[in-house]
Amino acid sequence: MTLQEKINSNPYLKVSNCTDIADIEYAIDQLHILDAEYGTNNKTLLKLWAQFLNKKNKFEATQIGC
Numbered sequence: 001m002t003l004q005e006k007i008n009s010n011p012y013l014k015v016s017n018c019t020d021i022a023d024i025e026y027a028i029d030q031l032h033i034l035d036a037e038y039g040t041n042n043k044t045l046l047k048l049w050a051q052f053l054n055k056k057n058k059f060e061a062t063q064i065g066c
Contacts (some may be wrong), residue, residue: 003038007048015051021063024056 007013012027031052034045 015055021059024052027052
């Protein structure tokens with residue numbers, strides 16, 4: 001299975017499907033697994049990391065009341 005197929009088959013790896021911090025944490029765990037398999041410098045994974053970390057920061061800011 002290719003990286004893109006793995007990403008497409010995992011609903012948690014679609015940023016819009018993550019509706020709370022627990023979903024984001026699970027997605028990040030899945031990204032760690034893909035990093036181990038495909039390398040931490042993979043452009044596709046780096047883009048996903050950026051999207052998920054941005055969304056996580058937004059969730060955390062909302063919880064703090066910022």
